Amino acid sequence: MKVPPMILDLTVASFQRRPVRLWLPLFLLWPLALALGVLALALTIVADGVLFLLGRRFHHYTALLVRIFEALGETRGTVIRFSNEKTAVDMTVH
Amino acid sequence: MSEDRGRILELLAGGKITAEEAERLLDALDAPTGAATASAGPAIQGDPEPLIAALPKYLYVKVLAANGDNVNVKIPIVLVRSGLKLTSLIPPLAMDKINETMAEHGMSVDFNNFKPEDIDELIGGLRETEVNVDGKNGDTVRVYCA
Numbered sequence: 001m002k003v004p005p006m007i008l009d010l011t012v013a014s015f016q017r018r019p020v021r022l023w024l025p026l027f028l029l030w031p032l033a034l035a036l037g038v039l040a041l042a043l044t045i046v047a048d049g050v051l052f053l054l055g056r057r058f059h060h061y062t063a064l065l066v067r068i069f070e071a072l073g074e075t076r077g078t079v080i081r082f083s084n085e086k087t088a089v090d091m092t093v094h
Numbered sequence: 095m096s097e098d099r100g101r102i103l104e105l106l107a108g109g110k111i112t113a114e115e116a117e118r119l120l121d122a123l124d125a126p127t128g129a130a131t132a133s134a135g136p137a138i139q140g141d142p143e144p145l146i147a148a149l150p151k152y153l154y155v156k157v158l159a160a161n162g163d164n165v166n167v168k169i170p171i172v173l174v175r176s177g178l179k180l181t182s183l184i185p186p187l188a189m190d191k192i193n194e195t196m197a198e199h200g201m202s203v204d205f206n207n208f209k210p211e212d213i214d215e216l217i218g219g220l221r222e223t224e225v226n227v228d229g230k231n232g233d234t235v236r237v238y239c240a
Contacts, residue, residue: 058186060183064185067179074176075170078167080166080167080168082164082165083164084161085162
């Protein structure tokens with residue numbers, strides 16, 4: 001089973017300042033995303049149905065929405081680090 | 095169906111490995127080795143997990159700028175695959191605009207022609223590719239999988 005990203009670990013360190021570390025609870029956003037996703041899914045199913053009946057070639061908005069959620073779920077493990085002489089930023093998706 | 099075969103197919107279904115990798119692992123399971131031929135057992139004895147674990151899992155992009163800026167990005171390969179799969183579902187109008195913008199920046203990639211098998215091939219190729227760019231001003235860019 002795929003586990004979506006749960007926490008965003010963000011560390012910002014500035015020159016001569018105490019580093020700031022934030023643990024952003026992404027898991028709190030998932031119920032909201034789920035609710036919005038279900039609503040959007042209903043809309044895309046209707047839109048795809050209408051587009052299909054109209055004979056349009058592209059009627060894959062539902063599949064697109066599902067793939068977007070799938071891609072969001074795969075972001076776990078992504079690490080972005082930036083540093084220069086004054087600042088260092090570290091962002092990890094757990 | 096053997097337990098190992100089932101596990102490989104499970105990993106394939108879960109998107110943990112590509113079709114190409116699954117094929118390679120299944121081939122390895124079927125391939126007769128000296129010892130295996132003698133015992134008529136499978137080519138891989140026991141757990142295929144160590145073999146799968148040896149496959150690269152992340153795409154790394156490292157940029158070292160001459161002015162001291164460093165950027166390191168580590169992206170799960172499964173995310174790269176998901177992103178590429180998305181391209182086949184982007185509405186044609188949006189895709190035309192993407193292709194146009196990319197062409198303006200000197201990248202003539204037509205995502206309209208991307209097929210699932212191309213994506214697997216591209217990911218497979220990425221695993222064996224390393225890109226090193228050394229700029230005139232001292233900037234370096236390194237892209238590799240590990």
